[in-house]
Amino acid sequence: MIRWCAFCQEFMGEKEPYSDFSLSHGVCSHCKTKGLRLSEEDNRRVQALKSFADQLFEAGRAGDVGKAAHLVDQGLALEVRPVDILLGFVSPLLSHVGAQWEKGTISVADEHRFTAVCEEMVRIVGSRLQPTQSLSPQVLLCNIDGNYHTLGIRLVSLWLFSRGVGNLVVYPGLPPQDILRLTESLNFKCVAVSISTKLQIPALVDLERALRGLGKARPALIVGGSLVKTAQGQLPSFDETTFTNSFDELLAKVPPRVTAA
Numbered sequence: 001m002i003r004w005c006a007f008c009q010e011f012m013g014e015k016e017p018y019s020d021f022s023l024s025h026g027v028c029s030h031c032k033t034k035g036l037r038l039s040e041e042d043n044r045r046v047q048a049l050k051s052f053a054d055q056l057f058e059a060g061r062a063g064d065v066g067k068a069a070h071l072v073d074q075g076l077a078l079e080v081r082p083v084d085i086l087l088g089f090v091s092p093l094l095s096h097v098g099a100q101w102e103k104g105t106i107s108v109a110d111e112h113r114f115t116a117v118c119e120e121m122v123r124i125v126g127s128r129l130q131p132t133q134s135l136s137p138q139v140l141l142c143n144i145d146g147n148y149h150t151l152g153i154r155l156v157s158l159w160l161f162s163r164g165v166g167n168l169v170v171y172p173g174l175p176p177q178d179i180l181r182l183t184e185s186l187n188f189k190c191v192a193v194s195i196s197t198k199l200q201i202p203a204l205v206d207l208e209r210a211l212r213g214l215g216k217a218r219p220a221l222i223v224g225g226s227l228v229k230t231a232q233g234q235l236p237s238f239d240e241t242t243f244t245n246s247f248d249e250l251l252a253k254v255p256p257r258v259t260a261a
Helices: 040-062 065-077 082-103 108-129 151-162 176-186 198-212 226-230 247-253
Strands: 002-005 011-014 023-026 139-144 167-174 190-194 220-224 241-243
Touching: 040 065, 040 082, 040 108, 065 082, 065 108, 082 108, 082 151, 108 151, 139 151, 139 176, 139 198, 151 167, 151 190, 151 247, 167 176, 176 190, 176 198, 190 198, 198 220, 220 247
Parallel strands: 002 023, 139 167, 139 190, 190 220, 220 241
Antiparallel strands: 002 011
């Protein structure tokens, strides 16, 4: 389920069951400190967010790319932060569509229509966020070799920039040795990779082994993606490697912000 703060409209992440993409409203840690309680106005705002999610789904199903800008503006009018429009609405929609495609309940053409609308919303929000390019990239974001779904790591990149964390996002998937060379040449402190299927586990094992060879210069390795959600018990166990889809946990592994000279 998708968790939202009923007061400040901040995306609070997902919770089980992950296969349920409906909205669940609670109170974020910041608003809890204020002792806030739901009012009639807050309840109306909750309903407006649910209506917005329905409109986004309908636009995706129709492949109405021309409606993407209107949807972004509508989300902003609801006081949703630009990056949270992507994380709290677009990203779960993509996961839902991917799950439906795997079950055979939607066609490849349906999936492409949804993706086209989401791609355009990512482009629009990205242009409005205008990440600060003076931030030194401390995090390398990429897909495990064989994972060609690029929207997920692009969303993570925008979220990190919105938190003042410089990063480099590279796609499509990279072989482990390419990730190692990038890490060594640019001195990344954290490598965050996305894995989508069990077929990509051998490449992940090779990457972990390669990074371990760096010794004390080894960066933190964060592994996320759809497989982390669905196959926790079947993932390999590594020392100093974190498997998570939590943005807060990713942020906790990122070193302090360093600006370029």
